[in-house]
Amino acid sequence: MGEVILIDLPYFCCMDNVGVRDLHHFIAEQLDSNCILEERDDFSLFICPTLTFDIILLKSFQKLPPPVAERRRISINEGQLNYEFEKIKNRLKVLSGKAKKIYARQTVLARIDKSQAMEFQQEHHLQVAMPGKYRYGLYLKGELVSIAIFSGGRKMRNQKDDYRSFELIRFCHKSDYLVIGGISKLIKGFIDDFHPGDIMTYVDKDWSQDSSLKTIGFEEKGEKAGGEFWVSSGIQYPISNKTDLKEVIENHPHGYLSPYSGSIKLVLAI
DSSP states (O other): OOOOOOOOOTTOOOOOHHHHHHHHHHIIIIIOTTOEEEEOSSEEEEEOTTSSEEEEEESSSOOOOOOSTTOEEEEEEHHHHHHOHHHHHHHHHHHTTOSEEEEGGGSEEEEOOHHHHHHHHHHHOSSOOOOOSEEEEEEETTEEEEEEEEOOOBOOTTSOTTOOEEEEEEEEESTTEEEETHHHHHHHHHHHHHOOSEEEEEEETTTOSSOGGGGGTOEEEEEEOOEEEEEETTEEEEEOSHHHHHHHHHHOOSOEEEEEOOEEEEEEEO
16 A cells, blocks of 8 residues: 555544444344454454455554455445445445346346446445446346446557557446346447457455456456545545645545555456
């Protein structure tokens, strides 16, 4: 991660133990009845023996603790839990195999407009909604259940004049649904329309240290450093020091500080 910002602003309030208790109750009741909660100075550790991952809830904005053995780890910060609890619960359901499953062959692929894409992300995606340039959706009986948002094409040095690289900016399913084969169908539709030279994307390391996109041909091509954002009204404001943080809170008081561990760059060569 980048510089660690130590919060000492009097009007910045962390959650109390209610958030920790609510998350623990949800995990124990719906995901793993054997979940063990360990309280540490800077984080709460949810050890989930029957799941494929453990969960860390950061209480302060310090660097992440080292992983436990080779276990996958999901990192959540208190501000995000406070504002996005329902989305977090649904995401954890999917990762725990508790999702409602749909097969991509049951869905219809279609282009969607900007407003549809933004509304769907705001309701179902943990990250800030992005409009992108090209937007695709999968429909089941007329209901939008999965979307993919792509950038415009970029010319690449050392490639032919007609070579274009596009970014997969956002991808998400509805709530606690899992559309099996959905990302493949969305990407195939985009490829058929625009014939890209490659498609690249960034995978959030807080939620995924080993992306399933690799199973459909994406290859790891590096990492992007982490940092901090102030998130307010669906907009991310980069934070590099205490002065930045104080100014953005004064201008946008209703929000939360969101540190992130960085991202993994993946590229699909067409």
